[in-house]
Amino acid sequence: MTAVLAVLGVLAAVGGCRSSGLDLGGKHRSPEESIRVLPDHGAKAVPPEGPLEVRLPSGRLERVRVTRIESEAPAVVPGRISEDGLRWQPRPGTRLALAAKYSVDVVALDGHGRRSARRTTFTTEVPAQRFIGYFKPENRAVVGTGMIVSFDFNRKITDRAAVERGVTVTSDPPVEIAGHWFGDDRLDFRPERYWVPGTRVTVRIRLRDVEAAPGAYGIQHKTVSFTVGRSQSSVVDAAAKTMEVRRDGALLATVPITAGAPKSTTYNGRMVISDMQDMTRMDGRTVGFTTPDGRGEYDIKDVPHAIRLTESGTFLHGNYWAPVETFGRENVSHGCIGLRDEKGGSGDAPAGWFFDRSLIGDVVEVVNSTDRVVEPDNGLSGWNLSWSRWKGGSALR
Numbered sequence: 001m002t003a004v005l006a007v008l009g010v011l012a013a014v015g016g017c018r019s020s021g022l023d024l025g026g027k028h029r030s031p032e033e034s035i036r037v038l039p040d041h042g043a044k045a046v047p048p049e050g051p052l053e054v055r056l057p058s059g060r061l062e063r064v065r066v067t068r069i070e071s072e073a074p075a076v077v078p079g080r081i082s083e084d085g086l087r088w089q090p091r092p093g094t095r096l097a098l099a100a101k102y103s104v105d106v107v108a109l110d111g112h113g114r115r116s117a118r119r120t121t122f123t124t125e126v127p128a129q130r131f132i133g134y135f136k137p138e139n140r141a142v143v144g145t146g147m148i149v150s151f152d153f154n155r156k157i158t159d160r161a162a163v164e165r166g167v168t169v170t171s172d173p174p175v176e177i178a179g180h181w182f183g184d185d186r187l188d189f190r191p192e193r194y195w196v197p198g199t200r201v202t203v204r205i206r207l208r209d210v211e212a213a214p215g216a217y218g219i220q221h222k223t224v225s226f227t228v229g230r231s232q233s234s235v236v237d238a239a240a241k242t243m244e245v246r247r248d249g250a251l252l253a254t255v256p257i258t259a260g261a262p263k264s265t266t267y268n269g270r271m272v273i274s275d276m277q278d279m280t281r282m283d284g285r286t287v288g289f290t291t292p293d294g295r296g297e298y299d300i301k302d303v304p305h306a307i308r309l310t311e312s313g314t315f316l317h318g319n320y321w322a323p324v325e326t327f328g329r330e331n332v333s334h335g336c337i338g339l340r341d342e343k344g345g346s347g348d349a350p351a352g353w354f355f356d357r358s359l360i361g362d363v364v365e366v367v368n369s370t371d372r373v374v375e376p377d378n379g380l381s382g383w384n385l386s387w388s389r390w391k392g393g394s395a396l397r
Contacts, residue, residue: 256328318351
């Protein structure tokens with residue numbers, strides 16, 4: 001039975017939403033009022049002893065979780081929040097792993113009980129003359145049928161064939177899987193068509209002592225796997241301002257949306273969900289949307305149900321600040337896709353409904369936008385390449 005959801009979401013506050021002069025109704029806040037995380041987001045070569053901490057100038061930290069990701073056994077870094085709620089630190093004596101990637105997820109309350117959230121990542125130092133590949137998805141994950149296995153290397157690879165031979169991706173049931181290089185530091189793998197639900201995919205990483213560049217040798221020797229869940233894909237029609245959600249081929253719902261405004265249109269093409277946060281902060285300064293005085297065009301600390309579609313900042317997310325009549329009628333965002341939501345996020349609102357039914361690896365395709373097709377290396381967007389072009393990017397062919 002097809003459910004038609006009355007949805008109202010607008011999208012104008014996303015890390016990568018591009019756009020019009022939509023009034024977000026919020027005050028610009030100085031960096032001193034923000035959640036402060038050390039190391040900085042995207043920091044590389046962090047020593048195993050840190051620094052590692054989370055601080056607030058006021059309010060209270062509600063939740064801090066620091067996790068080692070992209071490993072065979074993801075582990076949480078032990079730590080505690082101070083009695084005044086303003087600081088989180090790891091347990092004394094804690095040392096981070098070398099050549100590892102960590103995520104820091106923080107939820108905080110201000111003096112009025114309003115929640116804000118922040119997520120950052122950093123990587124620790126890699127021993128001299130060594131290289132490592134940071135990969136997705138995580139071990140033992142259940143993913144959507146559009147999942148692409150992606151490796152980002154910490155240094156430029158000159159012998160791509162040697163590195164590609166050191167990574168084997170197989171599936172049960174078996175299908176042909178090919179690698180594709182994007183530049184000299186990224187290697188992705190996918191089959192010709194979306195994975196069949198129930199497929200188990202195994203990634204064998206045999207890069208220990210592989211010479212990727214003169215004098216640079218690998219250190220990884222591990223096997224990880226993930227399982228493909230049910231089939232769900234969504235088509236966003238930017239002209240009709242609707243999103244059709246299909247599960248196992250059947251229409252599950254038609255949802256009113258808002259897409260990019262005429263001056264900041266949404267990319268066309270197939271994009272894969274790569275990250276999901278129940279709440280996040282979106283600051284225009286992080287993607288170059290600034291006012292003449294250097295402030296962000298928007299800064300929303302509590303954007304609910306945020307689903308990342310591209311690395312450049314295209315999200316599908318909840319919106320509680322737009323008028324109901326916007327959804328299905330106007331495109332007003334900075335390039336993202338907006339669904340109606342409530343402040344704090346509601347599972348009953350359209351954004352919450354979609355979030356609860358989505359997996360990392362699900363495909364969201366945008367059609368009938370006036371923008372160009374998204375680049376295949378912008379997020380996990382490799383499905384926009386034909387199979388022949390994809391295989392042509394392998395170093396082994």
